[in-house]
Amino acid sequence: MTEHRPIITDPAHLAELAGTAYLCVRPTGEVADAYERIQRPLRAIVGEDSASWPAVHMSLGGFGSAERPLAEPMERAIASVVEAAVREISPLHLGVDRVDAFSEARIHIVRIRRTAELSTILGRVRRRVTAVGLPAQEHIAVEDWVFHLSLVYYRGERWSEIEVAARRIPADSSTCVVHQVELLGFDGGPERLLGRYALFGRW
Numbered sequence: 385m386t387e388h389r390p391i392i393t394d395p396a397h398l399a400e401l402a403g404t405a406y407l408c409v410r411p412t413g414e415v416a417d418a419y420e421r422i423q424r425p426l427r428a429i430v431g432e433d434s435a436s437w438p439a440v441h442m443s444l445g446g447f448g449s450a451e452r453p454l455a456e457p458m459e460r461a462i463a464s465v466v467e468a469a470v471r472e473i474s475p476l477h478l479g480v481d482r483v484d485a486f487s488e489a490r491i492h493i494v495r496i497r498r499t500a501e502l503s504t505i506l507g508r509v510r511r512r513v514t515a516v517g518l519p520a521q522e523h524i525a526v527e528d529w530v531f532h533l534s535l536v537y538y539r540g541e542r543w544s545e546i547e548v549a550a551r552r553i554p555a556d557s558s559t560c561v562v563h564q565v566e567l568l569g570f571d572g573g574p575e576r577l578l579g580r581y582a583l584f585g586r587w
Contacts, residue, residue, distance in 0.1 A: 388577040389439065390439070390574060390575040391438050391441045392438055393575075394537075396436070397436035401570035401572075402572035403448050403453025404570050405448055405459055405462055405578060406567070406568050406570075407444045407445045407566070407568075408441045408442060409441070410439075411560050412560050412562065415478050415480055418494070418558040419533055420440075422553050423535050423536070427536075430536060433540030434539040435538045436536070436537040438536075438537070440533055444509060445509050446520070447520055447521060452519045462567065465509075465516060465518060466509060467579065469509045470508075470565055472584070473504065473505050475563045476499075476562045480494055480495075481496060482495050483551055483555050484532070490538040490543050491535075491537050491538070492546075492547075507526045535550075564581060566579070567579040
């Protein structure tokens with residue numbers, strides 16, 4: 385298995401995520417390059433303010449919470465469900481849309497254009513997880529879900545100023561194809577890879 389490169393490394397952020405797991409895709413090529421081009425000036429805008437800077441990724445679902453933390457048996461159950469859910473899913477086409485933000489959560493994002501493939505994998509994972517009673521986090525309907533790459537999780541005091549400045553950062557229409565998904569686990573320490581699953585379906 386390829387060596388795991390963690391997405392989240394900030395200790396405070398890792399502590400907040402304890403007891404959870406996330407299904408993610410890791411963009412490559414043009415989209416990964418575009419992400420770096422957008423995140424670089426954003427780092428300069430944020431400066432020394434408190435923030436968590438993730439590596440490029442797109443979440444397709446979260447499991448567990450501080451109130452209902454995942455134990456190892458449940459992590460294994462989620463991994464099994466995810467593996468079955470993504471079977472026969474086609475590789476995912478990702479296309480950059482624009483820079484945006486989830487203002488209430490103080491997260492800057494790169495919007496990813498919705499495709500039938502993305503809606504299919506999101507819906508299939510949710511249905512399988514719900515069917516076996518595992519603790520999924522999302523309450524937003526699949527048709528309303530915003531596919532995105534989180535750029536920064538901001539914890540400083542200048543959000544309004546930074547939000548205005550960040551929206552001026554240009555984003556080109558880069559694209560890539562992703563051939564696998566990763567299930568990541570968090571227990572308060574370093575991020576853990578719970579599984580990596582290839583996408584073998586036909587286009």
